[in-house]
Amino acid sequence: MLQPLNEDRVAHTMLTPANQDQFMTTALSINNLRKVYGNGFEALKGISLQVEEGDFFALLGPNGAGKSTTLGIVSSLVNKTEGSVSVFGHDLERELSKAKMCLGVVPQEFNFNMFEKVIDIVLTQAGYYGIPLKVARERAEFYLRKLGLWEKRNERARMLSGGMKRRLMIARALIHNPRLLILDEPTAGVDIELRRSMWDFLQEINAAGTTIILTTHYLEEAESLCRNIAIIDHGTIVQDTSMRELLAQLNTETFILDITPAQQQAPQLKGYRSELVDDHTLVVEVEREQGMNAIFQALEAQDIQVSSMRNKANRLEELFVSLVEQNLEQEKA
């Protein structure tokens, strides 16, 4: 590690020699975190979560699940009720300032001064981290260019489009080169094309070593980008695993088949659940062990051609819905 040895790191290393590696590489550690808001509502019911250094981690959950509350506590915007949080081994209670130096935050809502210029917003944030103006200017230029905002640097923030405002918050969050970047719904309100370039950018800084944690509603994107995932619902973690394992839990996959000639009723497919959506479109659910050959044979036998076929998108969505439903039932019971 190129990090200079500092006292507390040495102390920790000495205290936990066996665990050294693990200590060095846990970017975020949340233990039994509880949050009861002023009105008595328990938004987090004792959640625990570990995110390793270098990870691209998704925190998923329906609206009101407690995602923003969790990230809010990690970023010192919300007071916790119970439990502990540490960022790169720095406990928020004992070494808050060191923890904050490792952390960049992109909140869900725009929270900059709309009347300030783009460049001033970024430079001011750098100043809050004690970064001298000269260094801050270089970094600001670097990140504003990267995020396509350099031309807009002298505009007032309120003149920016929604996607630009979001990217401004990302530039601001990166100005002190944090090792962990957390983003709360970063692609909300960003159109598809910009969303894609934002993902590219995040992947790039992740590849360069920045750990990333995000919440999103775009499950498809989380599926293709994030390595690990936790699902939160009603203030509890209902699933905490790798994306690969999570998807492996899916026993069935759904395919959409475009068929000719037009059909009036669903063709006979023994052993498969299928549905004719319209006269040219057949949806078939395939169990993991089943394979697909039998489908084609059966259709062939009925003189039906498959002109094209695709996997139904949003597999994660289905899983997500079923997990959340399970959790709801457990809560009722």
Add this chain to the structure above:
Amino acid sequence: MTSSQLFVAFWTIVTKEVRRFTRIWGQTLLPPAITMTLYFIIFGNLIGSRIGEMGGFNYMEYIVPGLIMMSVITNSYGNVVSSFYSTKFQRNIEELLVSPIPHWVILCGYVIGGVSRGLAVGFIVTLLSLFFTDLQISNIAITVSIVFLTAVLFSLGGFINAVFANSFDDISIVPTFILTPLTYLGGVFYSISLLPDFWQGVSMLNPILYMVNTFRYGILGVSDINVGFAYSMILLFIVILFSVSLHLLKSGKGIRS
């Protein structure tokens, strides 16, 4: 954070505050300049010439220090209360909360921001007053230190007001119903020796009286009150309000849920 990082952070807040009040100079610097010029013309020139002397000076000379002080008080208070409240309101307070700046540095930054506007307006009003009277400063150290301490004190007051404020109405209640009356009754326009004994006693409970009189003492060399006592009081109040503000920041009152 190292001490040089702390200084960068502090200076960032101060420059942000100065940038804010100079950007909106039409709302911050211009109005007091206009109001005070009107005071000088009406009270100093037109009415003052009929009043004659006050405390051994002509009326214009007597009210100028009071009016300068009044501008410093309203503007240092007004700067912090509206800036910090809108920082809360626009949620960009979160920029400060996620960063490693200690609370006392945040507080000092906002206070010095308020002091800067207080002093800037005080300076403008002083310049304007020179069109109406000659200002000769009898004790520069007292004049400067009392203006500075007063600006610090009212910046702290503005900060506490902003912490408790939940709407833009809340930030004008204290200035309208407490600050303005206390200033008018704080010996800006008259010497309390003109008042009956009872009302002199009541006036002595008004903290602004001490600041206005100490400042007047710095400029003219006359005062209704004991200057040493005034300093002790102001310092005591600064310590109290600073601790209260720091405590509010720590608890996250009005800032963190």
